Amino acid sequence: MSITHADTSQIDGGSGRLHHVPATSLPSDHPMMELPFAAEIDGRQYQGAGVSLAGVKLTGLADPNLVGHDRLLRLSFPFEAFQLAIAVEGRITDINPGNGEIEVTFIDPTGPHLPQLRHVLNSYIAGDVVSMGRVLGVALQPNKPSKGGKQATNGGGGALRTIGNGLLVATATIALIGGAAWLVHDRFFVDHVVAPARVETAGRALTAIDAGQIDYLDTEASMGEVAFSIRATSGETLSVAMPCDDCTAISAGPELGATVQAGQPVLKISQADAPLILKVRVEPEQLYSLAEARGIEARFADGTSITTHADEASLSSAAADTSGRPLFIDLVPEASIDAGRAGQLARLTIERDYPFANGLDGIRGAIATKFASVE
Template sequence: MDIEKKASRDNAAQAFDGQPEVWTALLDTGTEHPKTNIPFAAIIDGRHFSGLSLSLVSAVVSGLSGPDLQGKQRIAVLRFDFDGYTISLQVNVGISRTDAETGQLVLDFIEPTGEHLPTLRYLLNAYIAGDITSLDGIISLRDKAGVANARKQSGEKTLGSYFANAVRLTATAILSIGLAALALDLVYERIFSKEVQQLAVLSAGGQPLRAIANGQISYLNTKAAKGDVVYTIQAVSGDTLSINMPCDCKILLGAITEGATVLAGDTVAEAVALNATPVVLAAVSAEQSKLLVGGDVAELRFQDGSLAYANLATGSQSLVPSGNGEVQTVLAPTSPVNQEAIGTPVSVRIINARIFALRQKLGQMFSEVTNS
């Protein structure tokens, strides 16, 4: 209830002005309920008084009081300040002025069993039982059961509790490590590496023999020696075009066989030298080609899940711009790859050179620690 609205209380207080000037205190027999020092304040006729003691039937307060209150009946507002809220009770009291110097008053409740009784009894009982405490005049609740249980639990640690704590700490550590690894992986993929959108192809590293006109393959010789005819194209113009073997190499066929239809520029076969090493043919963006020229490393992931690394190949044909804004790139693996994977697709990711070196160094250190 709002204690600032005092119009009705003042009227109620004035209604008692007709009572006799000398008023006999009620229940002043020494057998009243025990008084407590619960923090409270009393408001009488708009004046504030500090609470000294309180029971179910009376209260003792002090403050600026005049002799005009002696023996009068008033509506007193008993206010209890909690942390964040206030409880106010209106009580009809008889006033006795016991000390003129300190302004001490004894407030005897005219109706001890009035509407205020349940709330007042609860507050006093809780204060006596220790369920509520006070600090600097502010009342606060205390969970005695929670405190007792916490003390009991802390004093009764068993082997099971130690094991549960160990499992909990281990799970927390594993989860934290997993989250950290996930975050590092996201940073690695988004900032320090770039995925090539198109799939690359593992090539034998030979010289491609391409169709020079639109037509049909009418002859194909996989055992041709240097200078011999490798394949013949029956062009749509009616001409017969023959391609000679440029070297003493091994012929590696792709998907085109004798009788197949080709377009100008299609790769019919590949002439592979005996000392040739496989390379990866990839179509990268202009930005990614700059990264490769700058020394970044290409990570190669094959169909069987194996990994390899490659650098930009040397030679004038290692970077050839195409008409669609992409750059045809030749990547040379830094370690031998499976010859059986030639012709299969390869996923390519370009990694920052410094991050790659750091990762390799950390992997080497980890390997040394585990092997020691």
């Protein structure tokens, strides 16, 4: 949902400009505002305790090891008939297990989420929004009576007010219809992927063939040489050979001495001229949505978006996995991705086909055939 507001006088001294806030801790010049909202991180819901343009404070149970990690937050502000959802990248800077408080600082406070969040905070400060829970209301000022006890009347002013009120009603009606259409489209024809996608070099992963500890690791191994060895829980040492000679191998995360599970990626290998793709971790129930998608939009933090589609080989491999755990899927972009975006995160939106799309295509084809026969 997109909301814009031109009035920034109540935030940041009226300049409308924000200085970049380092993602270490929340600055004191951005006071927290207590208004009802919720936040979703990695699929887990947290209750909002405070929000500002620099970050948020949440309450709930969280893993203390997440401190210092970057996560994609989905902030939800509830209203009576709808909710405003804002996605923003943040860094978890503090977790207090004692009272359940979690402090998250926005990585880029001036990112694409800024206009929507600033509008909500400005409206709340100004008193335009007097309820953020069950009812969305506005503060109305009563008409001031004239000295004689009767309201002053002005023929010209009354006409202008009538025209103005009519325009406001028409604008509100159009906005309501547009909002309803957007909600219907978002509910039935759009599917949001919770986990962000990451830009990586196309290739494949060498995975652990059994659970155990990595006993040997060589990213420079030639074809046929041992790339890594695992000392399995059974006591055996299992080795995996490098499958190619002209490829580049990098660690997929585990280091020498690390403990891995069966099927966990250990090395990522790719050809020297391999293109950039996006890789996303999804739940098994989302595989069909990716397979039948009309298009998958990937939007980066700077607002740039590209269209992608799920790689068929990646989908087939994931569909054969019966473990029930989250799976990695490759997304192939319609146009090449700039090399400077390697490692960047993107938010994914799956666009479904309209139920009557095939019927419309058939009608268009019949009309085209009819005109061709007439000519």
